[in-house]
Every structure is written in C-alpha cells, then in structure tokens.
Amino acid sequence: MRLSRYxxxxxxxxxxxxxxxSHRLMLRAGMIRQQAAGIYSWLPLGYRVLRRIEAIVHQEQERAGHIPLLMPTLQPADLWRESGRYDDYGQEMLRIQDRHKRDLLYGPTNEEMITDIFRAHVGSYKDLPLTLYHIQWKFRDEIRPRFGVMRGREFxxxxxxxxxxxxDAALHAYNRHMVAYLRTYERMGLTAIPMRAASGPIGGDNTHEFLVLAQTGESEVFYDDRVTGLKLGDRAVDFDNRTEVADICGEFTNLYARTDETHDTALFDAVPEEHRKxxxxxxxxxIFYFGTKYSEAMGATVVTADGSRVPVEMGxxxxxxxRLLGAIIEASHDEKGIIWPEGVTPFHAGIVNLKQGDAAADGACDGLYKALExxxxxxxxxxxxxxxxAKFATMDLIGLPWRITVGPRGLAKGVVELTCRRTGESEELSPEAAVDRLAQIYTNW
RNA sequence: CGGGGCGUGGCGCAGCUUGGUAGCGCGACGGUUUUGGGUACCGUAGGUCGUAGGUUCGAAUCCUAUCGCCCCGACCA
Structure with a gap:
C-alpha cells in the first residue's frame, strides 16, 4: 500500500x-474513532490488525478441531427466558423491540442460541464430541465504558x-481450549497466563482466565513468576489425545497463578519467596466448564450408547x-509509539523514501515493494x-516491526537500511538482501 | 448509579469572573525552501461557540432545561 493512497x-x-x-496510541495512529461511549469505528489500519488477530484465532480453533459458524447479533428474548437469564442478566443487556413489539436483545454471549441450534439438530452421542464457535460482535451495556477498545460496550x-x-469428555474439551488458547496468544506475541478464576454470570465450577501482565490491567494477580517463562512453542499437539492435552494443561497450571477473586493466601505463601509476584x-x-446448566434448562439431550437420554455436557x-489490540499495545510500545509483534502487524514492513521524486530512490522503493509482494x-x-x-515519526507511531529506509546516499553505495522497530538496530544491506532477510524473519510467523 | 469535570474549526486549547459581532498552536490547502529524525517563511480556507428556551439594545460569556463525553468508585470478555 502506498501511503499517499491510503x-x-x-x-x-x-x-x-x-x-x-493503548487508547492514546490507537487514536493517534488512526486505528479507531469513537462514535459513542464504548463504541468505535475501526479505521483501515486498526481493521487490518483486527483481521489478523481474527485469522490467528480461526486458525488455532480449527487446528484444535473446532468448527466455525456465525450466529446473529440480535437474539429473541424468548430463548433467554428459557434459561432464566433474561431476568438475571440485568441492565448490562441491551434490550430492544422490533416493529411488532417483539422483545429482542443485542447478544452479550450466545449460550442459549447455540444450545437451541444443538437441540434442533443433534440427538445422538454418535454426533459428539462437537465444538462450535463464532467470532461476532457483542454488546454489553457497561455502566462505564473506558480505556478505548479494552473496555468497550460493543466488542x-x-x-x-x-x-x-x-x-470427562467435556473436561477434555476444556483442556483442548486451554492449549489452543496458549498457542493463539503466543502467536500474537503475548504471554497470557491461565489463572484459576471465578465463574460469574456464565455459571459453572471449572474456569480459567487468561491474563496478560500489564500495569494498566483491571485485575490484581498473584503468581509464581516461573509461569511467565513457559512456552508452548511450535510443539506438535495431538488434540485428540486426552492425556497429552491434559499434561500440557498441567504444565501451565500447576504453578500458582490466580486473580484476586480466587486468591488463596495460604497457597500463595507456599510459593518460594523469590518467585512470589x-x-x-x-x-x-x-474458559468455562459448566456441565448441564443450559442443556437441562433448554432440553438439549442426547441418547447414549445404552439408550438412555441425558442432557449434554457443555462449556x-x-x-x-x-480487546486484544489494546492488550497487545499495552504490552508492546515505547515512547514513540506502538511496536507490533510480527504475528499481528498490519503490514510486514514499512518503506521510507527519503527523497521522493529522486529517480533512483523512487525506483528502488518501487522495486522493493514489488519484491516484497x-x-x-x-x-x-x-x-x-x-x-x-515526519516519515520516521509516522512509522514509529504506527509500529511496523521492520522498516526499510531508502535514500540517494545509501543507493550510491548500493545499500538500503533495514531497521528493527523493537531494538532500533539497523543494518545496511543491498535491496535484494533486505528482502531476503525479511522473508527469512517472517518464515517463523 | 454516587462524586468530580468538560463540550468553542479536523486535533489541542484561550476567551466566560467584569456581555459589545470569536482567537492561538497543530493539522489541511497553495506557494517558497530540497531538506537523512515531526524544517522555516508567506498566504488561503475552515466555527449556527453541544442543543433548546430565557434575560438583554446586544449572549461563547448570565439564567433554566436538556443531550453528549471524560475522570474516580461499585461492576465487567
């Protein structure tokens, strides 16, 4: 993309x-525009990052064997009356009526709707296990939205x-999600720690939250700092192997890590002092395991191998x-601007032409652009x-991880400059070598 | 919802106390400058002062109502 046309x-x-x-930088970098309290337009640069994050989520879900679909943003109230949450959810749920005075709501989550889909089409244990997911806009009418996209109403x-x-099968699904999530966050350049959490309005007894450590976080966290060094990396995982998946979960959850909601002082004190953070x-x-809470309320049952009918186990x-855009920026920025991890950057590299209109510089930039493409x-x-x-300042602000600087002085020596946004280190290379270097860097992403 | 604050060109602000026909910086646009980390100079455009009503000869300024936004708190992916 040429900036003059973007x-x-x-x-x-x-x-x-x-x-x-993160809010300041997203506004300054032209990624979002607020339209109302907690409601944002995604401008082209922000939208590119959003799409990359979505793509990673999709890839890792499908790798774990989970199946994408798409449910609507608006839902009929009757579904929520069945589960009892129409009354329980409170003011956070945005309720509206259509022209026929039918009650609708802008979905804050989709347990009822997915359960409805399931009960209509699935009736046998032979169709299980089944995990369906979607990526869709939600609305929760927060009393006080803040922090930009980190705490929006629409998200x-x-x-x-x-x-x-x-x-047992449901707990395996739970574990599968944990492992898939670990890889998802790692690919975004984040260290997200699974922590035992409280279940809130979703219900259920087994639940972990994934927390990215940051000064501006909304939750207080207590942890053994050895968890921050754990990496899933690119190890091959057989998601159908219950023991293997459970072992990985154990590796990531055996060390103490809890939010203030579930913090246990006695257990925390058992952590060696030098690791207690x-x-x-x-x-x-x-992630939640909640068993039959919704399936019982809504009559989602399957026939088992012995012919009996049981409510399906869910999570x-x-x-x-x-929100991840905000979290990534909180975890990766400096005084000049954003520093995108390679996995989510809106563009792989920036090209700065130091002397627009100079035939050699213009030609070299065009050549680099095409070679990268x-x-x-x-x-x-x-x-x-x-x-x-001005060009450097813009590049630093929007945070592309790699920059190629092209100018007449360098070209006279046959080189361009390749600069790493994170470290600030530069090396002079021929244009061809710079393209090779970038291609090599991105093979790991 | 309780407490606090703010709405004045695209952005950041001044003007309001002591009413007199709106100003600064940045940005945009047009020039000059040919420039390797937000250059300098000249010029141009752009505002029903959130909205409605009231007081007044006259309201950004005073009064009333209303809408929106931000911050602290309780709550939350």
Missing amino acids: FLPVLKETPSDAQIV LMKDGYNFDVDR VGRGIEVGQ SHGIGVS ARGLTALYDDRDERAG
Missing part, C-alpha cells in the same frame, strides 16, 4: 479524553461451545478479540512528499 489519519497531538497508552469476541456426552493483568480470554470459551509480504510505502523526520 487512509491513515494520524494525530500529532494526544486526544485529551484518552487515558491509557468483537470469539466464543466457542463444546457439547460432550459426559463430564503480585501484579496486574488484562483479561484476554476465559463455553471466549477470547476478547477487539512477490514473497508474500505486505509493505506500507511512505511515498509522501514529506521530510524524513
């Missing part, structure tokens, strides 16, 4: 009503629902997709007629 409304000054760094969430014949975290996902599993890499080419300083 839509990137960057702000030099910080909007006064943005308090935390994009991945929510998945497993259906299993018995408790208290901090704050941003919640980026949660639900969420990832705050839009040929290797499957996207570039944002700053071809504006601006001073070098």
